[in-house]
Amino acid sequence: MAAECEQCGKKHLPPRPICDNCLSENFKWIELSKKGKLLTYTTIYVAPNQFKDLAPYSVGIVQFEKDLKIPGMIIGIPEDKIRIGMALIIHFDSIGSQETWHEWPRYYFKER
Numbered sequence: 338m339a340a341e342c343e344q345c346g347k348k349h350l351p352p353r354p355i356c357d358n359c360l361s362e363n364f365k366w367i368e369l370s371k372k373g374k375l376l377t378y379t380t381i382y383v384a385p386n387q388f389k390d391l392a393p394y395s396v397g398i399v400q401f402e403k404d405l406k407i408p409g410m411i412i413g414i415p416e417d418k419i420r421i422g423m424a425l426i427i428h429f430d431s432i433g434s435q436e437t438w439h440e441w442p443r444y445y446f447k448e449r
C-alpha cells in the first residue's frame with residue numbers, strides 16, 4: 338500500500354504523516370501492483386546481529402508503478418544472477434527475529 342495525498346495527489350511510499358509537496362496531513366491508501374523492477378542493489382557480507390544467519394544477502398531498491406520505490410531484501414536469487422532492471426515481485430510474511438524487532442508483516446523481493 339502507498340499513501341496518496343488528498344490535497345495535491347502526490348503518492349508516498351513508504352507512507353508519511355505529512356506531504357512533502359503541500360504539507361497536507363490528509364492521505365488515502367492506494368493499493369499497488371506487487372510487480373516492480375530492480376533499480377540497484379548491494380550484497381551484505383558483514384550483517385547486523387539479527388541478520389547474521391542470512392549473510393551474505395542482497396538488498397535492492399525496487400521501483401513500482403507511479404515511480405514509487407522502496408528498499409528491501411532480495412531472496413532466492415544468487416548474487417551472480419541479480420541484474421539491474423530485472424523483474425521482481427514483492428512477497429510478505431510475518432516471521433521475524435524476536436531479538437530487537439517487533440513482529441509485523443515483513444516484505445522481501447523475489448524473481449517474478
Ligand SMILES: [Zn+2]
Nearest residue numbers: 342345356359
Ligand atoms: Zn500533497
